[in-house]
Amino acid sequence: MSLAELETPVVTLDLDVVERNIAAMQRYCDEHGLALRPHIKTHKSIELARLQLEAGAAGICCQKLGEAETMLAAGIRDITIPYPIVGAAKAARLTALARDADITVAVDSEVSARDISNAGAEVDVLVDCDTGFGRTGVQSPDDAAALARMVAELPGLRFVGLMTYPTLPESAAWLRAARKAIEAAGLRVERVSGGGTPAARFTHDRGEVNELRVGTYVFGDRACMASGSASLDDCALRVVATVVSRPTATRAIVDAGTKTLTSDPARGETGFGLIVEHPEAVIYELNEEHGLVDLSACPSKPAIGDVVTIVPNHACGTTNLHDELVVHRGGAVEGRLRVAARGLVR
Amino acid sequence: MSLAELETPVVTLDLDVVERNIAAMQRYCDEHGLALRPHIKTHKSIELARLQLEAGAAGICCQKLGEAETMLAAGIRDITIPYPIVGAAKAARLTALARDADITVAVDSEVSARDISNAGAEVDVLVDCDTGFGRTGVQSPDDAAALARMVAELPGLRFVGLMTYPTLPESAAWLRAARKAIEAAGLRVERVSGGGTPAARFTHDRGEVNELRVGTYVFGDRACMASGSASLDDCALRVVATVVSRPTATRAIVDAGTKTLTSDPARGETGFGLIVEHPEAVIYELNEEHGLVDLSACPSKPAIGDVVTIVPNHACGTTNLHDELVVHRGGAVEGRLRVAARGLVR
Numbered sequence: 001m002s003l004a005e006l007e008t009p010v011v012t013l014d015l016d017v018v019e020r021n022i023a024a025m026q027r028y029c030d031e032h033g034l035a036l037r038p039h040i041k042t043h044k045s046i047e048l049a050r051l052q053l054e055a056g057a058a059g060i061c062c063q064k065l066g067e068a069e070t071m072l073a074a075g076i077r078d079i080t081i082p083y084p085i086v087g088a089a090k091a092a093r094l095t096a097l098a099r100d101a102d103i104t105v106a107v108d109s110e111v112s113a114r115d116i117s118n119a120g121a122e123v124d125v126l127v128d129c130d131t132g133f134g135r136t137g138v139q140s141p142d143d144a145a146a147l148a149r150m151v152a153e154l155p156g157l158r159f160v161g162l163m164t165y166p167t168l169p170e171s172a173a174w175l176r177a178a179r180k181a182i183e184a185a186g187l188r189v190e191r192v193s194g195g196g197t198p199a200a201r202f203t204h205d206r207g208e209v210n211e212l213r214v215g216t217y218v219f220g221d222r223a224c225m226a227s228g229s230a231s232l233d234d235c236a237l238r239v240v241a242t243v244v245s246r247p248t249a250t251r252a253i254v255d256a257g258t259k260t261l262t263s264d265p266a267r268g269e270t271g272f273g274l275i276v277e278h279p280e281a282v283i284y285e286l287n288e289e290h291g292l293v294d295l296s297a298c299p300s301k302p303a304i305g306d307v308v309t310i311v312p313n314h315a316c317g318t319t320n321l322h323d324e325l326v327v328h329r330g331g332a333v334e335g336r337l338r339v340a341a342r343g344l345v346r
Numbered sequence: 347m348s349l350a351e352l353e354t355p356v357v358t359l360d361l362d363v364v365e366r367n368i369a370a371m372q373r374y375c376d377e378h379g380l381a382l383r384p385h386i387k388t389h390k391s392i393e394l395a396r397l398q399l400e401a402g403a404a405g406i407c408c409q410k411l412g413e414a415e416t417m418l419a420a421g422i423r424d425i426t427i428p429y430p431i432v433g434a435a436k437a438a439r440l441t442a443l444a445r446d447a448d449i450t451v452a453v454d455s456e457v458s459a460r461d462i463s464n465a466g467a468e469v470d471v472l473v474d475c476d477t478g479f480g481r482t483g484v485q486s487p488d489d490a491a492a493l494a495r496m497v498a499e500l501p502g503l504r505f506v507g508l509m510t511y512p513t514l515p516e517s518a519a520w521l522r523a524a525r526k527a528i529e530a531a532g533l534r535v536e537r538v539s540g541g542g543t544p545a546a547r548f549t550h551d552r553g554e555v556n557e558l559r560v561g562t563y564v565f566g567d568r569a570c571m572a573s574g575s576a577s578l579d580d581c582a583l584r585v586v587a588t589v590v591s592r593p594t595a596t597r598a599i600v601d602a603g604t605k606t607l608t609s610d611p612a613r614g615e616t617g618f619g620l621i622v623e624h625p626e627a628v629i630y631e632l633n634e635e636h637g638l639v640d641l642s643a644c645p646s647k648p649a650i651g652d653v654v655t656i657v658p659n660h661a662c663g664t665t666n667l668h669d670e671l672v673v674h675r676g677g678a679v680e681g682r683l684r685v686a687a688r689g690l691v692r
Contacts, residue, residue, distance in 0.1 A: 007436070083635060086601075109592065111649075111651055130593055134597070135636055136591040136636070242433060244429075244482075245454055245458075245483075247484070251480070253481065253482050262608070262609065263609045288666075289410060292480075303457075304458070305461075317609075317634070320634075321667070321689065322689060345605055345667075
């Protein structure tokens with residue numbers, strides 16, 4: 001079966017490209033002595049997590065406990081959760097996970113650290129550092145050292161290092177200062193974990209970081225293309241859609257809207273995806289099941305019934321909308337891949 | 347069990363409010379002689395579709411064939427699909443549906459009409475009219491009349507009327523001109539179907555329309571509040587989330603991001619949802635599992651571990667991310683509701 005025979009809209013994945021992306025990032029990490037710890041948030045697939053581990057990954061990352069539980073049930077035993085675990089219920093689930101797996105968790109507050117310790121969890125702990133992005137994380141190297149000392153004293157918790165997201169040019173100095181303050185307190189900083197696909201290949205140059213957490217690299221998307229971290233050929237995940245209406249000379253409607261593509265933007269780009277066959281087209285608006293396309297700049301314009309291929313703005317959000325992806329190699333369909341951890345937001 | 351005992355993030359639905367919303371819209375339609383045809387895209391739930399029909403709805407709308415197949419399998423037999431059906435595979439599925447159900451479909455092109463007829467479908471057909479919104483639909487009343495005549499001559503297709511989305515102030519004159527042109531050709535215009543929650547209550551004033559297609563009214567959301575079509579008390583669907591990080595004096599991170607709330611905007615509002623307990627807070631950015639909240643304007647600021655209630659920007663997109671909703675009445679949990687047609691984009 002070929003992709004052209006599939007009913008649309010459908011999310012397709014070129015397994016040749018996925019394997020190439022996995023191998024390339026692993027090679028980069030190996031060359032620079034970085035531990036690669038892929039983030040499964042992008043694919044939420046057991047099979048792809050296994051491919052990443054078989055290629056040499058040190059373990060995986062899961063953002064939510066539900067994802068980690070799914071991966072552990074499939075036999076994956078080295079899992080880092082770089083996300084704040086807060087409250088007795090979540091801490092109890094973490095404790096249960098840690099009985100059967102090697103769990104590392106990131107904390108950025110005393111509350112989270114105490115909740116985890118009080119639940120009886122036996123886990124490795126990274127201190128989450130806000131080195132400039134402005135999301136979670138302690139706000140200064142001294143705060144990192146203080147939290148590291150506290151973690152080291154809490155029963156069940158083993159302080160193992162630092163974590164930041166993403167790895168910014170300014171992250172290295174921050175992390176170095178934190179490491180020195182922590183070492184001065186007599187603790188060892190074994191792992192310094194950085195992340196983010198856009199700047200992944202600069203990690204070795206930025207210093208301090210010895211572990212790379214990346215997700216999107218495995219699929220690639222329009223945002224990766226905009227940031228220069230992927231070429232069109234690296235984009236394994238694509239949405240095949242049909243032109244279902246051509247109301248005017250310059251407007252087309254495709255059967256993929258926010259419920260197929262998400263309304264996620266791609267930084268530096270306008271619109272909601274790249275139409276490969278008509279790169280001049282602009283998907284200028286999405287409704288739930290409609291993609292509104294401006295064809296003004298297209299030398300040839302698709303007709304009703306024509307099938308088009310869209311590189312989505314954001315692969316992770318797109319995958320998350322669908323129960324399965326159609327897997328192919330160069331257009332020959334091989335089967336379907338279950339998005340096993342889809343919807344597990346808790 | 348109370349909502350406070352649920353693990354977060356979790357999507358909750360107040361059934362008292364849902365029932366009140368259903369009754370109020372039905373009453374409005376009954377008072378003004380409009381047929382109410384709720385759009386199940388908002389809830390994708392068999393149980394809620396049944397509630398709407400029991401309250402007096404004339405039938406339901408489904409945007410995609412997969413949704414219609416799910417509803418028909420549950421015994422719902424009067425279904426309108428106001429979405430272009432294009433291609434042999436889709437037309438064959440429509441034909442199969444129409445063997446067991448009363449199916450109406452909207453067309454805006456000769457291609458779609460011929461595909462449906464060629465597949466042997468026996469269906470009622472509305473001509474989709476672009477009365478100003480700029481999405482699908484024929485572009486002029488004369489074009490509507492020409493397509494109506496064509497539809498009336500195609501085997502299996504029965505022309506029954508006109509459809510537009512949304513019902514705009516300028517829609518009535520457009521639809522009146524189309525109706526007159528069609529009647530002049532000797533055809534009857536039985537149904538004139540308008541839609542959209544924001545202006546639903548103006549439908550009777552705008553004229554011509556005798557059927558109302560609405561979806562979001564059943565749940566309400568922040569966009570409905572912004573458009574004046576719902577109050578906070580009308581918003582049945584809410585996301586309960588936990589503050590998992592308080593990195594600075596004015597920043598909080600909640601455990602609900604785009605994979606819980608969507609990145610859909612609410613026209614006229616900034617940010618990604620309304621925090622009921624802290625209405626001055628701004629959810630200024632969402633990552634996949636992080637909601638970034640600016641607390642600068644909040645007189646009291648939530649702490650790590652505090653639970654907050656978010657009215658999402660867009661109820662339909664939010665529901666679509668989750669397999670089930672937690673149903674309650676005034677905070678007392680009654681059970682879970684399956685989002686049966688979630689992910690059925692084909």
